[in-house]
Amino acid sequence: NARLEAMKYRMSAAKEMQRSSKFNFIPSINLFGSYEFNDEVPFGTQGDSYMIGATLKWDLFKGFQNVGKVMESKAxxxxxELAYESSLFKNKMEIQQAQRSLDQAQEQLQFAEASVEQAEEDFRIRNNRYEQGMEKTTDLLQAETKLLQSKLQRLNALYQYNLSIATLELLLEREMPY
Structure with missing residues (x-):
């Protein structure tokens, strides 16, 4: 997950900041040097000069500022770390919820398929009886309405199933073999 990867980098950066804050307690040493050519003739060697030096800077006491920086970096x-753990837990919960939703949608789709089969059979029987004059028109229309409603429920269940798959694929960042 990209969000978790970003949290890992944030945690790594915080570790490095904590490590670097401890360097405020040790002295800093700077070395420098220069070399100059001073002559009337270009590229002559009569007036050479050089300088080499070093500086040492050590703040022995800065009003507990260094200690405060270390404590701040630890915090x-x-x-x-807590944000990463929280995101990891939240991601696991979202994946589990998406998996449960997918399982429920799959069951609803199977139920809707069975309902359509039953409604088709009921409509077929009532239609045959109607053609033989043994069924009223209203009963046939009710069976047809029931068939259309069950087909609509099947489409809705299929939509929920596909939506659940898409949600799970989004959370896992890979395609599912459904």
Missing amino acids: QLKKA
Whole structure:
């Protein structure tokens, strides 16, 4: 999941910030140097000069600012870790919910298929009886209405099934073999 991957990077960055905040306690050393050619003749060697140096900077006490930075970076790391764990848990729950929805939609689709078969058989029987003059027109129309309603329910169940598959594929970031 891209969101979880981003959280991992955030956690990694917080770890590095915590590590770098500890460097405020040690001195910093800078080295520098320069070399100059000073002559009236181009590329002459009469007036060479050079300079080499080093600086050492060590803040012994900054009013607990360094300690505060370390504590802040630890808190940021803990916050990032908790956010990652929370997202991981939330993602697992969403996947489980999507799987349950898919299972329920599959059962509804099977039920709707059986309902359509039953309504088709009922309509066929009533139509045969109507053609022989043994059934009223209203009963035949009711059977046809029931058949159309069951077909509509089947389409709705198929829609919910496909929607559940799409939701699960979105959460898993891969296609399902359904």
